[in-house]
Amino acid sequence: MNALELKQLEKRYDGFTLGPLDLTLPSGAILGLIGENGAGKTTTIKLILDMIRRDGGAVRLFGKDNRESFPLGKEDVGVVLDEVSFSECLTAAEVGKIMRGVFRNWDAAAFEGYLRRFDLPEKKRFKEFSLGMKKKLGIAVALSHRAKLLILDEPTGGLDPVARDEVVGIFSEFTRDASRAVLISSHIVSDLEKLCDYIAFLHKGKLMLCEEKDRLYEEYGVLRCAREDFAAIDPAAVLGKRETPYGVEALLRREDAPRGMDVGRVDIEELFVLMARGGEGK
């Protein structure tokens, strides 16, 4: 079963339209949503959670329309927003007590375990937490009510590299149970590259691609060549390019690469940057 399906999802604001988006996240998988600031990642997450009204399309979680399954359906969804928003006067222990009154499946022992694992003090007030500690508390809450789907908006922002690595490991562990899934948006593409099975690129409100990560490596490559060599390539084959002091770096489908030219491996960040540049006019 698919954990999440977006069908022709659309949201219109003055001067910005998100979608129509079509996207599928199968159970057991992790999908990374990549996009520049203002691309629509947070809006997409808010639409999935029915926090804002959609102007068209449908959102299905585990086969059910989100509007019909919420609010009970949110028992199955663990969320970390880009800004973790607990009241500043609360302590982590109090957040746990509040959440026990919110979630039917609240697992107090799991929450306490995560507090210890993340080295979060139970009695310290939220306002005294560092940005990283706040994120960790948000993650601890999201993981402590037996959710089947995690929706994470920039969950590793503000974490140091060691903490990021630990958190990425926890998310990866989460999907060992094949009935669970993770949707994660982040600017830290290296985290997504490590973690995700699927990658979706959002650029100016449009989905540029949504593909299995390994397929992206197989399908796309970067050609590094001199300007004169680049001029001989069919412009229609170039998906994006960057000029450097040494020549040109061009993103191509491997099948479109001219014979005899060596197309190198492209990492996800480079793929996104070049595609976004290509989308703005080659």
Add this chain to the structure above:
Amino acid sequence: MKGLLLKDWYLILRYQRAFLIVVVAFSIGSATAGKAVSAFFAFYPCLMTGLMVPSLIAYDEKEKWNVYAQTLPLTRTQYVTGKYLMGLCIAAAMTVLCALIMLVDRAGLSGLSIRFVACLVMQALLLPFQLWLGAEKGRLLYGVVAGVFAVLAVGGWMSVDLGGDMPAVGGIPLALAAIVLYIASWRLSVALYQKREL
């Protein structure tokens, strides 16, 4: 819902201790001051308690809890209902406090129900604006209402003999009318809050 109420209770204990002290002090003062107590003195605790839930909403907005709450298995109706329940509990607690003080002081229960009514009506008027337009505009409206009230009180136009005009038993229909108004306000707030984009 239980979690929402618990969260608000923690906020009251942390952020609104000063409110609680002022309410207790003024309640003791007004309940033991005899019949011809100044209306401002008597109703100030009502104004303060009437401000507590709107302040909670302001904190929610400032700390973006109202946005985060939408990610939880809670409806907007539950969020609004939680605030109104808390407002009702606060009004009831203040009334019980005044009643206890009056009984200890053997002052009789005159004017008790009007305090309850004032607290409920204040919230019934403010909360729909707050939940619909946000804390800032709601606070502005509160300032206007409180300002008018203070001017009237300072000018002496509102000095009333609470004992003579408002017997405890006769005030019950008034209290019931306030509860009906409060329920109508709750329904309006639920409808308005559904439409608000956070």
